[in-house]
Amino acid sequence: MDKDKEINRRKFIELGVQGSMAAGILSLPGATLSSCVTPVSKTVNGACYHDCPDTCSWKVTAKDNVATSVKASNDNPYTNGKLCSKMDYFLEDVTYHPDRILTPLKRIGNKGEGKFEPISWDKALAEISTKLKTIIDEDGGEAILPFSYGGNEGLVQRHAISDPFFALLGASQLEKTICGDAGIAGLMAVNGQTTGVLPEDIVHSKYIILWGTNPIISNQHLWPLIQKAKKDGAKIVVIDPFKSLTAKEADWHIQPIPGTDTALALGMLNVIFSEQLEDQEYIENYTSGIEELREHVSYYTPDNVAKISGLDTNTIVTLGKEYATNPPSLIRVLVGLEHQSNGSSAYRAIAMLPAVTGAWRKLGGGLMHMTYELFGESLNWEKGIIAEELLKKKPTRSINMIQFGKALNNMDLNPPIKALFVFNANPVVTIPNQNLVIKGMERPDLLTIVLEHFITDTARYADYVFPATSVIENWDLYISWAQTYVNINEPAITPVGEAKPNSEFFRLLSKAMGLNEPYLYEPDIDFVKSLLNSNHEFLKGITFNSLRKTGWAKLRLPENWVPHEKGNFNTLSGKCMLYNPEINPPLPEYNQFVYSEKEMRDYPFQLLTIKSTKNFLNSSHANINHLRKKEGIPFLDINIEDAELQNFQNGDKVKVYNNRGEVIIAVKVTDKVKKGVVCMPQGYWPSLMENGSSANALTNDLLTDMGRGGAIQEARVNIVKA
Numbered sequence: 001m002d003k004d005k006e007i008n009r010r011k012f013i014e015l016g017v018q019g020s021m022a023a024g025i026l027s028l029p030g031a032t033l034s035s036c037v038t039p040v041s042k043t044v045n046g047a048c049y050h051d052c053p054d055t056c057s058w059k060v061t062a063k064d065n066v067a068t069s070v071k072a073s074n075d076n077p078y079t080n081g082k083l084c085s086k087m088d089y090f091l092e093d094v095t096y097h098p099d100r101i102l103t104p105l106k107r108i109g110n111k112g113e114g115k116f117e118p119i120s121w122d123k124a125l126a127e128i129s130t131k132l133k134t135i136i137d138e139d140g141g142e143a144i145l146p147f148s149y150g151g152n153e154g155l156v157q158r159h160a161i162s163d164p165f166f167a168l169l170g171a172s173q174l175e176k177t178i179c180g181d182a183g184i185a186g187l188m189a190v191n192g193q194t195t196g197v198l199p200e201d202i203v204h205s206k207y208i209i210l211w212g213t214n215p216i217i218s219n220q221h222l223w224p225l226i227q228k229a230k231k232d233g234a235k236i237v238v239i240d241p242f243k244s245l246t247a248k249e250a251d252w253h254i255q256p257i258p259g260t261d262t263a264l265a266l267g268m269l270n271v272i273f274s275e276q277l278e279d280q281e282y283i284e285n286y287t288s289g290i291e292e293l294r295e296h297v298s299y300y301t302p303d304n305v306a307k308i309s310g311l312d313t314n315t316i317v318t319l320g321k322e323y324a325t326n327p328p329s330l331i332r333v334l335v336g337l338e339h340q341s342n343g344s345s346a347y348r349a350i351a352m353l354p355a356v357t358g359a360w361r362k363l364g365g366g367l368m369h370m371t372y373e374l375f376g377e378s379l380n381w382e383k384g385i386i387a388e389e390l391l392k393k394k395p396t397r398s399i400n401m402i403q404f405g406k407a408l409n410n411m412d413l414n415p416p417i418k419a420l421f422v423f424n425a426n427p428v429v430t431i432p433n434q435n436l437v438i439k440g441m442e443r444p445d446l447l448t449i450v451l452e453h454f455i456t457d458t459a460r461y462a463d464y465v466f467p468a469t470s471v472i473e474n475w476d477l478y479i480s481w482a483q484t485y486v487n488i489n490e491p492a493i494t495p496v497g498e499a500k501p502n503s504e505f506f507r508l509l510s511k512a513m514g515l516n517e518p519y520l521y522e523p524d525i526d527f528v529k530s531l532l533n534s535n536h537e538f539l540k541g542i543t544f545n546s547l548r549k550t551g552w553a554k555l556r557l558p559e560n561w562v563p564h565e566k567g568n569f570n571t572l573s574g575k576c577m578l579y580n581p582e583i584n585p586p587l588p589e590y591n592q593f594v595y596s597e598k599e600m601r602d603y604p605f606q607l608l609t610i611k612s613t614k615n616f617l618n619s620s621h622a623n624i625n626h627l628r629k630k631e632g633i634p635f636l637d638i639n640i641e642d643a644e645l646q647n648f649q650n651g652d653k654v655k656v657y658n659n660r661g662e663v664i665i666a667v668k669v670t671d672k673v674k675k676g677v678v679c680m681p682q683g684y685w686p687s688l689m690e691n692g693s694s695a696n697a698l699t700n701d702l703l704t705d706m707g708r709g710g711a712i713q714e715a716r717v718n719i720v721k722a
């Protein structure tokens with residue numbers, strides 16, 4: 001168990017038109033009707049490819065090689081017969097969208113202009129392989145950087161051929177830490193694992209704290225279960241500096257100053273100890289370091305924490321008491337909370353709450369974060385480790401994705417980055433310090449290759465763009481990072497136009513480069529079969545053949561699983577590490593990020609840039625007109641007091657700026673943020689914004705306190721009328 005359990009979120013990422021449109025289908029680009037007299041109709045099982053905690057199961061129907069519907073699997077209880085609004089028109093919005101790229105393209109305009117002309121696959125691959133060979137000869141393999149992330153969560157299209165391909169070339173590695181890693185580092189320090197309460201078991205909870213997560217938007221299939229818990233008497237508390245849709249629906253919204261959650265959690269512990277609400281027996285048997293923790297939290301009195309967090313003393317006391325006295329209590333954390341400079345410490349402090357109160361004892365009590373470890377443990381990763389073995393023999397440097405802009409612009413790197421591959425990601429939109437990223441991508445000497453569905457704002461900077469298949473055109477296997485279902489994804493149609501799966505691109509490039517290693521040529525379907533070829537108890541009876549029939553299967557986990565009822569933490573001692581001498585500092589501390597007086601004066605507002613867009617998935621779908629219309633224009637939320645001071649009215653166009661960039665956006669005067677905090681949505685492509693800059697033009701490429709994640713929300717700005 002332990003070896004495979006080493007899979008972390010990074011490795012997880014690394015390894016690894018509804019019926020009505022059928023009538024109009026023949027006019028869709030790329031759709032061709034075969035000459036068969038009898039229409040051939042088929043329905044296959046698949047899953048949503050998005051980097052979303054829900055990983056919905058679906059069925060795709062195709063007639064004569066034209067997909068006619070994508071429908072949620074009714075029988076999967078978690079998907080529960082419903083996709084989300086982003087995916088209602090997936091076939092029109094992606095597979096058959098008129099803007100979809102259907103041939104390889106070569107740049108003819110300047111970088112960023114988005115002017116391309118078609119080129120044949122063979123010619124493009126030949127040109128690239130010649131250029132890559134020169135770069136390898138002159139600068140070494142590390143001059144090549146693959147930049148890929150969770151744009152397609154399928155285990156095959158994410159890394160099947162690309163990982164060994166880049167390892168073989170000796171390319172630089174990308175440190176994929178923008179989502180999950182900071183939180184995981186914090187939880188690992190305490191529990192040695194991230195898996196805790198499973199999503200379905202939230203219905204048993206009686207006190208649910210949604211701490212820095214917005215499930216109505218970001219985890220839509222968990223929300224009905226939270227509603228059920230509420231109907232059965234649970235109190236729903238949201239801790240979020242932004243009044244999200246979820247916060248609005250909660251019984252209690254607690255709105256701290258962003259980035260102060262470590263202090264808040266330590267303050268709750270202080271209350272629990274002073275009110276003697278701890279579970280002494282659980283602490284004695286299953287935790288270590290209680291005396292050090294008691295001493296440590298004595299500083300975090302409700303009064304001190306009130307000063308730090310901007311909350312009332314009474315809020316902190318009540319929260320601590322209610323949390324400790326309403327078992328089974330559950331804390332749900334996901335990703336939003338980690339994007340702070342003190343983000344890891346917050347998870348670390350929060351992870352101590354269920355141990356100190358013994359919340360872990362009951363079904364539905366404890367902490368809920370991610371679930372990928374269960375798949376890491378149970379699938380067969382034998383093919384996935386080929387790249388790892390290659391890298392063990394010949395280690396290469398890593399470039400942290402948060403600091404992508406810095407790396408691209410650093411010509412003192414030895415070697416500098418000379419070739420860039422981007423797939424399953426749109427870094428010009430999603431990576432902090434957007435202007436630095438763009439400046440790097442504008443470098444005339446950088447060879448950039450992008451695999452995509454659309455000319456995204458990243459693809460605009462490419463020398464070559466290759467058409468990627470949409471998920472219904474290739475094989476894959478989907479596991480989930482936040483629930484416990486595995487899905488097979490069978491192609492419903494052959495690739496549209498000249499599109500090819502990511503895996504096939506790398507096979508063809510391997511061939512063009514004269515590489516002969518057999519592992520570069522394994523078919524996708526063999527990866528799927530191999531991953532499922534495991535005797536692990538969680539996969540009992542779940543095979544390639546069974547999944548082809550059922551589409552999805554829930555891991556065979558114990559019924560009514562209470563993972564830490566009797567300790568059983570994945571630490572060396574098996575105990576929950578309240579004090580962890582292996583980590584510096586051994587106890588989580590609240591440390592405020594320090595700005596100079598000048599910075600505080602020049603940039604008086606704290607900026608949040610969050611996933612508040614219901615109709616986009618990160619930057620995906622932001623180019624789809626009807627979804628953007630549905631979403632409405634993006635606003636900067638500003639508190640009424642600040643708006644009055646600055647003389648801003650609703651709808652006024654403002655310039656939000658700092659030393660990294662500026663964004664032109666309309667203001668919305670709301671109570672969604674407190675005084676001093678402003679918030680705008682991430683995900684909008686800069687090309688869709690008035691001045692060609694979106695949220696990440698303002699964010700900082702600062703790393704988190706642990707886990708080398710991104711302190712994306714640690715940003716300050718000033719605002720003036722535009």
Ligand SMILES: Nc1nc2c(c(=O)[nH]1)N[C@H]1C(S)=C(S)[C@@H](COP(=O)(O)OP(=O)(O)OC[C@H]3O[C@@H](n4cnc5c(=O)[nH]c(N)nc54)[C@H](O)[C@@H]3O)O[C@H]1N2
Binds near residue numbers: 215257336613616
């Ligand atoms: N519709 C939609 N769904 C999505 C996505 C999307 O873009 N759109 N993205 C997907 C991805 S990749 C992920 S990782 C998940 C993320 O899912 P979540 O973690 O739920 O989403 P986030 O928007 O990152 O953050 C949630 C909340 O954290 C709050 N937050 C920010 N800073 C702080 C802080 O310092 N303290 C506290 N307590 N709260 C804070 C934000 O205000 C926000 O409301 O969502 C997934 N689902």
Ligand SMILES: Nc1nc2c(c(=O)[nH]1)N[C@H]1C(S)=C(S)[C@@H](COP(=O)(O)OP(=O)(O)OC[C@H]3O[C@@H](n4cnc5c(=O)[nH]c(N)nc54)[C@H](O)[C@@H]3O)O[C@H]1N2
Binds near residue numbers: 618682695
């Ligand atoms: N300011 C701010 N920035 C953030 C965040 C935030 O909260 N605030 N959240 C961060 C988080 S949590 C995350 S996970 C990242 C996500 O950042 P990214 O991983 O860059 O996510 P997307 O913007 O969805 O881009 C995915 C791209 O993959 C493409 N794609 C989909 N399927 C395939 C395929 O099969 N092949 C190929 N080649 N391409 C495909 C899609 O068309 C899309 O353009 O953003 C981060 N950035």
Ligand code: SF4
Binds near residue numbers: 050052055
């Ligand atoms: S984006 Fe998420 S909620 Fe929507 S269909 Fe895909 S997995 Fe389901």
Ligand SMILES: [Mo]
Binds near residue numbers: 178179335
């Ligand atoms: Mo994410």
